[in-house]
Amino acid sequence: MKLRNRSSGPTKVEIPMAPMIDIVFQLLIFFMLNLKIVAPEGNFNINMPIGAPSAAAAEQNLPDIKVGIVSDRDGNLTQLTLGSKNLGNDDLAFERLNKEILQIIGRPGNPLTKDVEVEIDADYETQYKYVVKAISKCTGRMDPGTKQVARYVEKIKFAPPHKPKA
Amino acid sequence: MKMRKIEMGFTEPDMTPMIDIVFQLLTFFMIAINFENTKADERVKLPKDSLAKPPVIKPEHELVLNFGYQRSASGARQKPVPEIFYNERYVEVRQIMPDLEQEKRVMERLHGNEIIKDVTVLIRADSEVPTGLVQELIKKCQEAGFTKFSLRATSEEV
Numbered sequence: 001m002k003l004r005n006r007s008s009g010p011t012k013v014e015i016p017m018a019p020m021i022d023i024v025f026q027l028l029i030f031f032m033l034n035l036k037i038v039a040p041e042g043n044f045n046i047n048m049p050i051g052a053p054s055a056a057a058a059e060q061n062l063p064d065i066k067v068g069i070v071s072d073r074d075g076n077l078t079q080l081t082l083g084s085k086n087l088g089n090d091d092l093a094f095e096r097l098n099k100e101i102l103q104i105i106g107r108p109g110n111p112l113t114k115d116v117e118v119e120i121d122a123d124y125e126t127q128y129k130y131v132v133k134a135i136s137k138c139t140g141r142m143d144p145g146t147k148q149v150a151r152y153v154e155k156i157k158f159a160p161p162h163k164p165k166a
Numbered sequence: 167m168k169m170r171k172i173e174m175g176f177t178e179p180d181m182t183p184m185i186d187i188v189f190q191l192l193t194f195f196m197i198a199i200n201f202e203n204t205k206a207d208e209r210v211k212l213p214k215d216s217l218a219k220p221p222v223i224k225p226e227h228e229l230v231l232n233f234g235y236q237r238s239a240s241g242a243r244q245k246p247v248p249e250i251f252y253n254e255r256y257v258e259v260r261q262i263m264p265d266l267e268q269e270k271r272v273m274e275r276l277h278g279n280e281i282i283k284d285v286t287v288l289i290r291a292d293s294e295v296p297t298g299l300v301q302e303l304i305k306k307c308q309e310a311g312f313t314k315f316s317l318r319a320t321s322e323e324v
Contacts, residue, residue: 017185020185021184021185021188024185024188024189024192027192028188028191028192028195031192031195031199032195034199035195035198035199036199039320039321039322040219040321041212041218041220041290041318041319041320041321042215042217042218042219042220042221042318042319042320042321043218043288043316043317043318043319044217044218044316044317044318044319045314045315045316046304046315046316046317048304048308048313048315069297075294075296122297122298123297123298124296124298124299125296125297125298126296126297126298127293127294127295127296127297128213128291128292128293128294128295128296128297128300129213129214129293129294130297131297131300132213132215132293132317132319133213133215135317136215136216136217136218136319139217140217141217142216142217149217158301158304161297161298161301161302161305162298164296164298
């Protein structure tokens with residue numbers, strides 16, 4: 001009677017927890033050690049077709065926006081230019097560039113100026129960060145309040161490289 | 167007698183809350199980990215920019231080129247010329263051509279001959295690298311047949 005009762009009635013079965021906890025801790029430690037906190041990275045696409053400059057832009061009669069970056073021998077920024085306009089060489093120069101680009105395209109996402117290209121013409125020694133900054137200022141602006149990005153010019157290309165300063 | 171037995175018998179601690187928390191932690195770390203960025207080389211100090219947002223659509227085929235200076239632990243340059251960190255080797259820009267051609271051959275063998283047009287070259291260049299050298303690197307890639315280029319920057323909170 002006793003035996004029968006034990007086998008048929010609902011009995012509490014103890015699941016061995018120890019091995020599972022062991023494995024779970026192992027996994028936890030593995031993931032903790034592998035975790036690497038890296039800042040997210042983003043891309044700037046640049047348009048570099050092989051050979052002659054794109055004929056499409058020339059056909060539509062849209063002049064390229066030429067951004068010039070002049071630097072000294074150590075690669076520090078000495079002058080930022082837009083077309084023939086001098087924008088200076090301080091931090092505000094890039095903000096000025098941003099405003100000028102907006103004036104040229106009218107408003108963000110303007111379909112008329114969708115095919116406008118920006119040509120970056122930088123000195124050989126210019127530190128890469130200035131180029132990225134210039135590209136960023138040409139591609140758009142982030143609204144500080146809403147954190148939305150307003151796109152200005154999508155197409156960026158490089159002018160033929162310069163020779164290093166002797 | 168019965169009472170005494172309970173007192174004497176060892177009591178098992180309740181494991182359930184601990185296991186709950188451990189599972190939570192495990193899930194957190196599993197989600198937070200990203201194996202994708204393994205190609206990102208920490209030796210390269212990317213330029214920072216607020217507009218650099220991670221792309222919504224990830225390019226299907228990409229070739230990552232890390233371009234920077236060999237630095238000591240304190241950050242001082244050990245060599246004046248920036249180099250490409252390619253498979254544990256340091257290659258200068260003017261000597262990168264054989265490696266690019268090999269990359270191209272491998273990709274063509276894996277995905278067919280036309281693949282080269284769909285490959286995006288991700289350039290992760292140090293913020294202090296001279297622009298002329300980056301342009302030279304792009305030119306070399308073009309000579310090897312790559313057509314799409316992307317410049318990488320760390321996104322910076324404003």
